[in-house]
Amino acid sequence: MSVALSIKQLSKTYDNGFEALKGIDLEVKEGDFFALLGPNGAGKSTTIGVICSLVTKSGGKVSIFGHDIDTDFAAAKKELGIVPQEFNFSQFEQVRTIVVNQAGYYGLKKSLAEERADKYLKQLGLWEKRHTPARMLSGGMKRRLMIARALVHEPHLLILDEPTAGVDIELRRSMWEFLQDINAKGTTIILTTHYLEEAESLCRNIAIIDKGNIVENTSIKALLKTLNKEVFVLDTREALTAAPEVEGYQLKLVEEHSLEIEIEKGGSLNEVFESLTRSGVHVVSMRNKANRLEELFVSLVNGSADKTEKAEVKA
C-alpha cells in the first residue's frame, strides 16, 4: 500500500521566533483514517498549514502520495483536500458558487464542476441552501460547506482541522458517518481533534503531538491499552535483589526497596499482596506512578473544555 502523507523532520519557526514544530516525522498510509491529537497550541494547525502550503516551513520535507510539495506542487495539491479550522470562504458568495469556483481553481470544466458541487451539496445536506450567501448558514452548515468545497476535486487525501469543534452532538454523528463512508470508498482521512472519543470512534491510527513534538505514534487500539493500565510503585521493608515472581503479573525491581507493577484499570491488587506476603515481602507504602500520556490526556480534556466555551462565546 502506498504512502498518502510523508513528513520528515518538519520544523517551523514563526516570524516572531516561536518554534511551533521541532522536527516532526509522520507517515500516513493510503486508506487510513488517522487522528492527530494534541492540546491547544501543540502545533496541529501549523502542521496542516505546511501541508497545504498556507504556512511556509522552516525545514524538512513533505510529500503527498509521493509528490514533494516544493518540487511537484501542482500534483501534490491535486491529491489534497483541506478543511481548515477557521471559516475561510467569502461571506457574501452563495454556497454553490463557492464550491463550483473551487473546482475551477483545480482546472475542472464548468459542467463537471457543477455536477460535483451538486453531488456533494446534496450528500452534505446543503442542497436547500445552495443559493444562500455563506454568511447566513449556521456554524455546522459552514463546516459542511467547507467539506463539500474540499471534496469537489475528489482528492485522495482529505485533511480536516478540528471538524467537529462547535458542532452539536447530533450533527457530529452524521458528519462522522459521512467521513466513514468516504473513507470506506478509498479516501485517506486525517483529522485533528481534541476529543479522544472522536479519534476512538473514527480512527485506526493516531499520532499525539505536544509542544511541537510527536510524543506517540501508534494504533488507537494500542493507545487505549496503554491508557487502560496503571503503574504502582510499591516500597518494601525488605531489601530485594530481584523482583519476586507473581503469577499473571509483571513486577519490576526499580531499587532495592522499590517495585513497579502494571495493573489494568479496575483490576485487583489483592492477589499480588497475598503472593508477596507468601514470599516474605512486606509492602510498607504504595503510590500511583504518573503516566505521561495520561497527564497529557487530562490536559487535553481541560483544553477542549476551554475550547468549547470559547466557541460558544464566539457564536
Place this chain on the structure above:
Amino acid sequence: MSPQEQWIALTTIIRKEIHRFMRIWVQTLVPPVITMALYFVIFGTLIGSRIGEMGGFNYMSFVVPGLIMMSVITNSYSNVVSSFYSAKFQHNIEELLVSPTPNYIILLGFICGGVARGLMVGLIVTVVSLLFTKLHIQHLGITVAIVLMTSILFSLMGFVNAVYANSFDDISIIPTFVLTPLTYLGGVFYSISLLPEFWQGVSQLNPVLYMVNAFRYGVLGVSDINISFAFAGVAVFIVALTVYCLHLLKTGKRLRA
C-alpha cells in the same frame, strides 16, 4: 496544471471578479458615473464656457478625455485593492493558495478583474459624456492601447497595495494621499503649458501626466508630451510591477504565515 486547466482557473477568477463588482454595482459602477456627470455639468457647461479654449479646444472637449482616464485609473485600482484585500481579510484567498493554480494565473485573474471594471466604468463615462459633447477619436489604436495599459498598470498597483495592507484604512491611504493628487495634478483639468516653467518640470515627474496626455492625443490629436516616451514609460512600469507582484506571491509576503 495543463494549459487547459490553467485557462479554466483563469476564467474562474475573472468570472468571480466581474461577478463581485456587478453584484455590488451600486457601490462600484454608479458613484463614478455620478461624479463624472457632475464634472461634465460643472466644468463643461457651467464654468467651462468662461474658461474658453484649452490646448486649442473648447474646455469641455479638453476635459472629457482627462475625466474618462481619471475614472479608468481610480476604478481599476480600487477594484483590485478592495477585492484582493477583502479576500485576504476573509481568508478566502486561501481557496486559491491551496489550489494548484500557479501564481501568475492568480495575478492575471485579479488584473483582468481590475481592467474589466476600469474599462466598463470608462465606457459608461464616455457614453454619458456624449450627452455633453461630441467625441471624434483621432487615433483609435493609440486611444485603446493607452487606456488598456493604464488600466493594467493601476490594477497592478492596487494589487501591491492590497498585499501590504493590514487594515481597511491601509487600502484608502494610497488612493487618498497619492493617487488622487497625482491624477488631479496629472493634466486632467489643464494643459501644463499654463504652468510656470518650474512647475512644468515638476509635473513631468508625474507618471499620470503621460497616460492622460497619450489618451488625449488619441482622442483629440494634441498632447503636452512625447507619445512614444509615454508608451515606453508605461510599459516599463507594467513589466517592473508584474515582476514585483509575482515576487510577492512567490515569497508569500503577508499571505502565508
